[in-house]
Amino acid sequence: MRAALRALLTIWLLIAGAGLARAETIVFTDVHVVPMDRERVIPRTTVIVTDGKIASIGIMAKLPAGTPVVDGKGAWLVPGLADMHNHVTTRDDLVLLLANGVTTMLNMGEATNAFAGRTRIAVNKGEVPGPQIFTAFVVDGDPQYGHFVVRTPDEARAIVRLAKTNGYSFMKVYTNLSAEAFAALAEEAKAQGIGVVGHNVAAVGLAKQLAAGQAMVAHVEEFFTGFFPAPPAGDQQAPPDDARIADAVALVKAYGTFVTSDLFTYRTIAAQFGKPEVVKAYLAAPEARYLAPGDRIDWARSGYQKKAVDLSRRVAFEGRFAKAMADSGVPLMTGGDAPTIPGLVPGFALHHEIDAMLAAGLTPFQALSAATRTPGEFIAKTVPGAAKFGVIAPGYRADLLLVADDPLAKPATLRSPRGVMAGGRWYDAATLNAMLADVAERRAGR
Structure with a gap:
């Protein structure tokens, strides 16, 4: 019963969009970007994702009303x-x-x-x-x-x-x-x-x-x-x-x-x-x-x-x-x-x-x-024709990990993501934790 309730909660989160968004464009604001093209950090900037790919870094274009925004609040954005x-x-x-x-x-x-x-x-x-x-x-x-x-x-x-x-x-x-x-x-x-x-x-x-x-x-x-x-x-x-x-x-x-x-x-x-x-x-x-x-x-x-x-x-x-x-x-x-x-x-x-x-x-x-x-x-x-990934740069797959600290100084921060973007979807920590709990309960047979 508990597993069933947990599954229903996860489904509700998906439907309601609370913590899990799939949209043509998603904007990440106030993030320190660790692009991994070389050893550097781009401080407090904006990253725009369109159709599952990085569209721009540091350029805040005029976007339609209602465009989903993830406020990084000074967190670090790294490649997945x-x-x-x-x-x-x-x-x-x-x-x-x-x-x-x-x-x-x-x-x-x-x-x-x-x-x-x-x-x-x-x-x-x-x-x-x-x-x-x-x-x-x-x-x-x-x-x-x-x-x-x-x-x-x-x-x-x-x-x-x-x-x-x-x-x-x-x-x-x-x-x-x-x-x-x-x-x-x-x-x-x-x-x-x-x-x-x-x-x-x-x-x-x-x-x-x-x-x-x-x-x-x-x-x-x-x-x-x-x-x-x-x-x-x-x-x-x-x-x-x-x-x-x-x-x-x-x-x-x-x-x-x-x-x-x-x-x-x-x-x-x-x-x-x-x-x-x-x-x-x-x-x-x-x-x-x-x-x-x-x-x-x-x-x-x-x-x-x-x-x-x-x-x-x-x-x-x-x-x-x-x-x-x-x-x-x-x-x-x-x-x-x-x-x-x-x-x-x-x-x-x-x-x-x-x-x-x-x-x-x-x-x-x-x-x-x-x-x-x-x-x-x-x-x-x-792999011929595979989409580019592994770096935060325009044209690359928007595989992203939002973490509390600079991973180049504190790598352990990678263990506790504030959110993950994969497949064009944004999963915040609450959604990820609910999904994990669902797996644990299902595999415990509850």
């Missing part, structure tokens, strides 16, 4: 955040992303047909609340990890064409793909204008994958198996020599490859190896109340807690590696990898990732760039 590595497939999880300021997402594999098709299209048209959705179709060379299997060059070429037909923007390659299948997939993807992203393919290696056009490496830890020398036989979890970091950075820069950091993902996995009590703590955390029941079950059954592995030195190495990449101009992107890994809740995980970047020594501008501008550059480079 991007989660470039998740496995979200439900509308409730889209709400979690949106309420955390995420306005763009990349599903990195195993999306349901309904999500990859119907839901993606509806959200991207602004008909359903959620971030702009891009999807990757994942393929492997054997069924060990449960992914779609291709074994021959002909099968690889065919699956690229089929993925494109079904609206996927990327092909995600996985560990056990054969060298011949990878080569055919990369060649066909280039011909079809669809990007290649993903893991190290053991039979190929990252150096050859990047040379063949792979546009993004999905985790920093892929370099452990795909580029750095194997650890000594007696110490399988030994980190690489820091002296090799420069070689890895040079490789990535040579091909202009993007890297999704996933620092928090790896740290979270490392923390739970052989420790069921850690997974229980994850399930008891406040944000876990938003988990789907199926995800709660999967977390509790996770295999990580069944074997003890000490990854602490590799976790520390990843931080140093990510810092070196950021300082060298490697295009890093944020990703939450939620909800398939215990401890990673959609939306909340992205903020943990930003925190992990800061803990690794990245500056707030570097971390915020990885969550805004750089994902926009990645999509512009890899």
Whole structure:
């Protein structure tokens, strides 16, 4: 009953326009703009949004009576955040992303047909609340990890064409793909204008994958198996020599490859190896109340807690590696990898990732760039015809996040948005909180 009442309240808010507006033009006044084109702030200005795009900054045109106005009252307006590595497939999880300021997402594999098709299209048209959705179709060379299997060059070429037909923007390659299948997939993807992203393919290696056009490496830890020398036989979890970091950075820069950091993902996995009590703590955390029941079950059954592995030195190495990449101009992107890994809740995980970047020594501008501008550059480079986003500038998608403080000085402010604009709609804090409460109650079965 309470969930039903909550749903009715949310619907009333939508209909009444209290906190959620969709109009041809919306004006933001008295806002400090953090445009993210470079490290700067445009103080106390006006931003006009028309038809879901930034129309102007600092120019207060004469507008028709009744034009919706959001009075920023001196708050900061920043580009919406991007989660470039998740496995979200439900509308409730889209709400979690949106309420955390995420306005763009990349599903990195195993999306349901309904999500990859119907839901993606509806959200991207602004008909359903959620971030702009891009999807990757994942393929492997054997069924060990449960992914779609291709074994021959002909099968690889065919699956690229089929993925494109079904609206996927990327092909995600996985560990056990054969060298011949990878080569055919990369060649066909280039011909079809669809990007290649993903893991190290053991039979190929990252150096050859990047040379063949792979546009993004999905985790920093892929370099452990795909580029750095194997650890000594007696110490399988030994980190690489820091002296090799420069070689890895040079490789990535040579091909202009993007890297999704996933620092928090790896740290979270490392923390739970052989420790069921850690997974229980994850399930008891406040944000876990938003988990789907199926995800709660999967977390509790996770295999990580069944074997003890000490990854602490590799976790520390990843931080140093990510810092070196950021300082060298490697295009890093944020990703939450939620909800398939215990401890990673959609939306909340992205903020943990930003925190992990800061803990690794990245500056707030570097971390915020990885969550805004750089994902926009990645999509512009890899998805023909995609609308521009990630920067507050005329002509860019109006994906916006209004926060209380300057995120370049206080990045934690990103966790508590005063409002989010996505898909041409403005959601104020009250509406976002009502939507979150609705998800929590529904998933608690109340």
